[in-house]
Amino acid sequence: MKIAVVILNWNGTKLLEQFLPSVIKYSPEAEIYVADNASTDDSVAFVKAYFPTVKIVENESNFGFAQGYNEALKHIDSEIYALVNSDIEVTENWLKPILETFENEPKTAIIQPKLLDFKQKEYFEYAGAAGGFLDKYGYPYCRGRVFKTLEKDNGQYDDNCEIFWASGACFFIRSSVYDELKGFDTDFFAHQEEIDLCWRAFNKGHQIKYNSQSVVFHVGGATLEHGNPKKTFLNFRNSLLMLLKNLPKKQLIPIILVRLLLDGVAGVKFLFQGNFKHLLAIVKAHFSFYSLVFEHYKKREPFQYEKYYKTKSIVYQYYVEDGKVFEN
Incomplete structure (x- = not known):
């Protein structure tokens, strides 16, 4: 080929x-x-x-x-x-x-x-x-x-x-x-x-x-370093845009609301760590997402599979159950 x-x-x-x-x-x-x-x-x-x-x-x-x-x-x-x-x-x-x-x-x-x-x-x-x-x-x-x-x-x-x-x-x-x-x-x-x-x-x-x-x-991080606030902004905003475009319709609002809440928790964590630039990056990511909601909602395809995920909550598995290794 x-x-x-x-x-x-x-x-x-x-x-x-x-x-x-x-x-x-x-x-x-x-x-x-x-x-x-x-x-x-x-x-x-x-x-x-x-x-x-x-x-x-x-x-x-x-x-x-x-x-x-x-x-x-x-x-x-x-x-x-x-x-x-x-x-x-x-x-x-x-x-x-x-x-x-x-x-x-x-x-x-x-x-x-x-x-x-x-x-x-x-x-x-x-x-x-x-x-x-x-x-x-x-x-x-x-x-x-x-x-x-x-x-x-x-x-x-x-x-x-x-x-x-x-x-x-x-x-x-x-x-x-x-x-x-x-x-x-x-x-x-x-x-x-x-x-x-x-x-x-x-x-x-x-x-x-x-x-x-x-x-x-x-190598990783060669173009945009892991600790760069711009990387934080893009990751948080783009993740929300991706959910908006691809989630099954009946799960769209509940999942995005939970994600917004969890993003807030991440912001509080940055606040207590003194990482104010990353906290601001999350705030900017959310406002950028809000400004793009209608435009990206139009990008949704007619069909989305219901089962797109493997694990219900990797956050819970990792931080609460101490599941640090991938589980088949």
């Missing part, structure tokens, strides 16, 4: 210098692209000078993750898109098991590889670990990562299975499905847009899979 590895870049010369060689070395099956989000450093010139086999798509502005990929992929013709962060180190034969799954399973639309931590290679990485799920209230968690607790990779997730969402750090999707879903929601800018896309794919009957035979290492 024809596959394009597409690396979204913004001012990432050092990351490209470090990680692009592994992508080139271990991706003989693929055409490799750098999709540049109007970098102000020498990223584009650097790639042209040192990696002449890599193709470049230049976006007119820094569109963020969502619109950045949407714009770039308009210029790329391939059956499969491999959307790869610039801080990903790939391994030998990482593409082969992915392509085999797509070849043999026509209902599989999206795949995630095993995502390990580049800094501690024996541990799963926060952004996707061994595949993502949601609880009833829309909180994301992963096999191998529940909130901030990361599991060591002892082979416990060396399988191929259906998941609910795949990490945007290394995200494989059929181009036909990407087009059907009209890509990422550009209003998200960055964060949780991949979960929203997977949920929309799920509601249309597509399958999302995890494949442990493909292994990559992720």
Whole structure:
């Protein structure tokens, strides 16, 4: 199958210098692209000078993750898109098991590889670990990562299975499905847009899979650090927008009301910790959500599956029952 590895870049010369060689070395099956989000450093010139086999798509502005990929992929013709962060180190034969799954399973639309931590290679990485799920209230968690607790990779997730969402750090999707879903929601800018896309794919009957035979290492936080208030704003706002768009209609208002309340609890926690910038980010996220309610309600598809979640409350499991490890 024809596959394009597409690396979204913004001012990432050092990351490209470090990680692009592994992508080139271990991706003989693929055409490799750098999709540049109007970098102000020498990223584009650097790639042209040192990696002449890599193709470049230049976006007119820094569109963020969502619109950045949407714009770039308009210029790329391939059956499969491999959307790869610039801080990903790939391994030998990482593409082969992915392509085999797509070849043999026509209902599989999206795949995630095993995502390990580049800094501690024996541990799963926060952004996707061994595949993502949601609880009833829309909180994301992963096999191998529940909130901030990361599991060591002892082979416990060396399988191929259906998941609910795949990490945007290394995200494989059929181009036909990407087009059907009209890509990422550009209003998200960055964060949780991949979960929203997977949920929309799920509601249309597509399958999302995890494949442990493909292994990559992720630095994480290389573009926007974990402690950045903008990240907090985007995560809280986008999570609410995702619920508004994808929840079954009869659960829409009750679930969102509970989430707003739980966000308030998180805000109080930030207050007592002295993290006033993050508290303000939650307040801003809520007001931004309120301003976008009508616009995003119109984006709802005619059908939503009732059972989208695996666990009723990952918050209760984690903080009250001390359930720090994923439960099958």
